[in-house]
Amino acid sequence: MSRLTDAVVLSQQIVVTATEEAYRVGHAELELDDLLVALTAVGGPAGDVLRSLGVTVDRARSAVAQVHADRLARAGVPAPPAQPRTLPRTGGGLPWSPRADRVLTAGQWDLRLVDDRRILRDLVREPSGFVAEVLAVLGLDAEGVLTALDAWVPTATAPSGALFSPDPRPWRTVTRRGWVPAAPAEVWSLVTDPARRTAWDPWYSAVEERADGVLAATLVGEAEGAKPVPPGFERQEVVPVAREEGRLVEWELRRPDRPGGAPVQRLAVALTPSGGGTRVDLTVRWLGVGGWRAVVGLLLRPVARLAWGQMLLAKHAGIARALR
Amino acid sequence: MEQPEVAVAAGDTSDPLTGLRAVSSLRVLVESYELRQVEAALRAGMSWQEIADALGVTRQAVHKKYARRIDPTIAVPRRNRT
Incomplete structure (x- = not known):
C-alpha cells in the first residue's frame, strides 16, 4: 500500500x-x-x-x-x-x-x-x-x-512470513494491514476459535464447527438489521486450507447452495508481534471466472478492489473491537 | 454529599477556570446520563412522545438527537434504520 x-x-x-x-x-x-x-x-x-x-x-x-x-x-x-x-x-x-x-x-x-x-x-x-x-x-x-x-522515527515491522499459503493459481489479491493492542496469542485464539467467529467477523450471524473441521456459517441478513441476502448465498462453508500455529490461518469460502456457480475465494489472517501488540495482515484473494463475467469483472476491478479493501477493514475493526 | 452543599460548590465562582472545566465535564456527564435514560425508557416500552414529554422537549427534537445514537438492538417501532 x-x-x-x-x-x-x-x-x-x-x-x-x-x-x-x-x-x-x-x-x-x-x-x-x-x-x-x-x-x-x-x-x-x-x-x-x-x-x-x-x-x-x-x-x-x-x-x-x-x-x-x-x-x-x-x-x-x-x-x-x-x-x-x-x-x-x-x-x-x-x-x-x-x-x-x-x-x-x-x-x-x-x-x-x-x-x-x-x-x-x-x-x-x-x-x-x-x-x-x-x-x-x-x-x-x-x-x-x-x-x-x-x-519519532518509523520502526515498521515487516510481516514475519508469507501473508497466505503458496498456491500457483492466478489469484487476484487484496491485503489490508492493521494493528491491535493485544498479544499475538490472544489474537490467534480469537480468530481460530469457531465459537468466537461471530464476535469479530461481521459477515456471519452463526458459525458452527462440523466434525470434519469445516465451519458451517450463516451470513448476516435482514434479521440482524443488514441488507437481505440473495437466495443461495445465506449458507457458507469456511474450509481451513492452511494453518501455521500462532502465525497464519487461511480459509476457503464455499457456497454449498451454488455448486460451481461462485468464484473461489480465500481469506487469510497473518499475525506478527509488533510494538507491544500485533500486526494483523488480512488478505482476501479470488480466482477470476471465465465467459462474459470475466469482461464485467475486468471493468469493475477497481470497484471490486475497493469493496474488498473495505470488507477487510471491517473484519480488522471486528478483531480490534473484540480485543479492546 | 448533601444537595445544598453540591449546589454551593458547583456554583462557586471564585475560581472560574476550575468552574468552567467542571461545567464542561458536567455537560458530558449529563449528556451521557440522558442517552442512557432514553435507551432505558425505550427498552421499557415508552414512546418517543412520552420521553420528549418527560424531558420537556418536542418529540421531533428527542427523535432527531437520539434515533441514531441509541443501541441499534433496541426494537423501536418505525425507527429510521437507514
Whole structure:
C-alpha cells in the first residue's frame, strides 16, 4: 500500500475506533478523550509514541475517567463511575463535538501530514487543556510528548512470513494491514476459535464447527438489521486450507447452495508481534471466472478492489473491537 | 454529599477556570446520563412522545438527537434504520 493509502486507512481506523470508544462510555458525541484513547488503540505513529511513554489503552481510559471525576469533585459534584456499554455488532455514526471536529479536520488535506501525529499534536495543544490534564494524570507533560512526537522515527515491522499459503493459481489479491493492542496469542485464539467467529467477523450471524473441521456459517441478513441476502448465498462453508500455529490461518469460502456457480475465494489472517501488540495482515484473494463475467469483472476491478479493501477493514475493526 | 452543599460548590465562582472545566465535564456527564435514560425508557416500552414529554422537549427534537445514537438492538417501532 502507498503512504497515502496507509494514511487514509489509518484515519478511517481512528474515527471508527473513537466512535466505538464514545459509544462504550456513553458519550452523545465523539469527544477529545475518545480520540486520545483511539490513538493508543490503533497502530499509528502517535500510538507508538504514547506506548513508548507508557500510555496503553487501559491507562488512557482510566486517566480520562480520572480527569472528569477530579473536575467534578473540585466543583463538589459526586459522580459515580458509569459501567461501559456493550458495543453493538455494527457501529453507527456519531456526530463529532465541535472541538473534536476541529482537531480531526484541521490540516487533513495537507498531504505532508500523512500520519496521526498531527492529531495528537493538535489534541495536546487544544485550547481547553483537557488532553494536557489527562497527560498530567499519566505523569507526562505536554512539551515532553510534543518532543517525543518530533523525535519519532518509523520502526515498521515487516510481516514475519508469507501473508497466505503458496498456491500457483492466478489469484487476484487484496491485503489490508492493521494493528491491535493485544498479544499475538490472544489474537490467534480469537480468530481460530469457531465459537468466537461471530464476535469479530461481521459477515456471519452463526458459525458452527462440523466434525470434519469445516465451519458451517450463516451470513448476516435482514434479521440482524443488514441488507437481505440473495437466495443461495445465506449458507457458507469456511474450509481451513492452511494453518501455521500462532502465525497464519487461511480459509476457503464455499457456497454449498451454488455448486460451481461462485468464484473461489480465500481469506487469510497473518499475525506478527509488533510494538507491544500485533500486526494483523488480512488478505482476501479470488480466482477470476471465465465467459462474459470475466469482461464485467475486468471493468469493475477497481470497484471490486475497493469493496474488498473495505470488507477487510471491517473484519480488522471486528478483531480490534473484540480485543479492546 | 448533601444537595445544598453540591449546589454551593458547583456554583462557586471564585475560581472560574476550575468552574468552567467542571461545567464542561458536567455537560458530558449529563449528556451521557440522558442517552442512557432514553435507551432505558425505550427498552421499557415508552414512546418517543412520552420521553420528549418527560424531558420537556418536542418529540421531533428527542427523535432527531437520539434515533441514531441509541443501541441499534433496541426494537423501536418505525425507527429510521437507514
